[in-house]
Amino acid sequence: MGRAPCCDKANVKRGPWSPEEDAILKGYIDTHGTGGNWISLPQKAGLRRCGKSCRLRWLNYLRPDIKLGGFTEEEDSIICSLYFSIGSRWSVIASNLPGRTDNDVKNYWNTRLKKKLVAGGRIPAIGTTTTAYINPNPNPTPDPDLSTASTWTHLPHQSFSEPNFHGPGSSLPSLIEVSDSSSSAAGVNTELSWWTTEESYSGLSIDDLLDLDFGIMYEILSNRSFSFDQVISSSI
DNA sequence: AAGCACGCCAACCGCACAGCC
DNA sequence: CGGCTGTGCGGTTGGCGTGCT
Numbered sequence: 001m002g003r004a005p006c007c008d009k010a011n012v013k014r015g016p017w018s019p020e021e022d023a024i025l026k027g028y029i030d031t032h033g034t035g036g037n038w039i040s041l042p043q044k045a046g047l048r049r050c051g052k053s054c055r056l057r058w059l060n061y062l063r064p065d066i067k068l069g070g071f072t073e074e075e076d077s078i079i080c081s082l083y084f085s086i087g088s089r090w091s092v093i094a095s096n097l098p099g100r101t102d103n104d105v106k107n108y109w110n111t112r113l114k115k116k117l118v119a120g121g122r123i124p125a126i127g128t129t130t131t132a133y134i135n136p137n138p139n140p141t142p143d144p145d146l147s148t149a150s151t152w153t154h155l156p157h158q159s160f161s162e163p164n165f166h167g168p169g170s171s172l173p174s175l176i177e178v179s180d181s182s183s184s185a186a187g188v189n190t191e192l193s194w195w196t197t198e199e200s201y202s203g204l205s206i207d208d209l210l211d212l213d214f215g216i217m218y219e220i221l222s223n224r225s226f227s228f229d230q231v232i233s234s235s236i
Numbered sequence: 237a238a239g240c241a242c243g244c245c246a247a248c249c250g251c252a253c254a255g256c257c
Numbered sequence: 258c259g260g261c262t263g264t265g266c267g268g269t270t271g272g273c274g275t276g277c278t
Contacts, residue, residue: 016246
């Protein structure tokens with residue numbers, strides 16, 4: 001038996017929200033709150049919408065603290081920094097940008113920022129995989145030692161519980177780990193690792209940040225006979 | 237002026253997880 | 258303890274607007 005659908009799709013309206021629907025939803029939530037139950041909310045409010053659709057509409061467009069308009073350079077910088085640290089965890093990135101939603105940030109990255117960086121030669125257009133890792137050692141050696149990369153502990157993205165784990169003031173350094181999928185498939189551990197500290201990010205522009213990260217990346221990979229575009233995320 | 241291509245973004249979909257019974 | 262339900266999240270899609278030919 002499969003999971004029951006969240007609503008009766010045949011009897012709910014889909015597609016763009018009308019101003020009237022927006023007014024009904026906003027008016028209901030202003031008066032009654034969400035009631036902690038989005039599924040029943042549309043029925044109570046008199047909307048022929050799926051509860052999930054109502055939630056999305058409220059969170060992304062109707063709630064009062066939404067920030068409209070273009071992203072600032074500072075926001076660009078924060079998005080880039082966090083993306084390269086933790087990947088596409090848009091809700092976490094958005095939590096560092098007051099008034100912005102995960103959908104906002106995700107769309108902005110996918111449609112503008114990514115292209116901006118690619119066009120500027122800051123990131124290659126193709127490649128395989130990069131992953132954000134975190135090093136539990138509070139005192140990492142200042143220079144990356146590739147021969148001891150296995151001593152770094154890999155924490156899956158899902159295990160990051162603190163939205164600001166990599167934010168300003170964090171005492172934890174971050175690690176970007178790179179793997180060569182072709183060799184991994186042959187059972188050979190060819191993962192390369194190096195660290196960057198939070199301090200390295202502080203006060204840097206996007207250009208500085210990317211010069212730092214990818215400059216280090218390029219230098220290491222060149223020495224190890226890996227091509228640069230092998231290791232950058234395919235999602236970039 | 238019409239057709240086409242592309243960019244942008246709102247919205248949907250499906251999955252994972254947490255809480256409740 | 259296992260199943261069910263609601264919520265949150267990231268990936269993807271579809272439609273509209275705009276610019277180009």
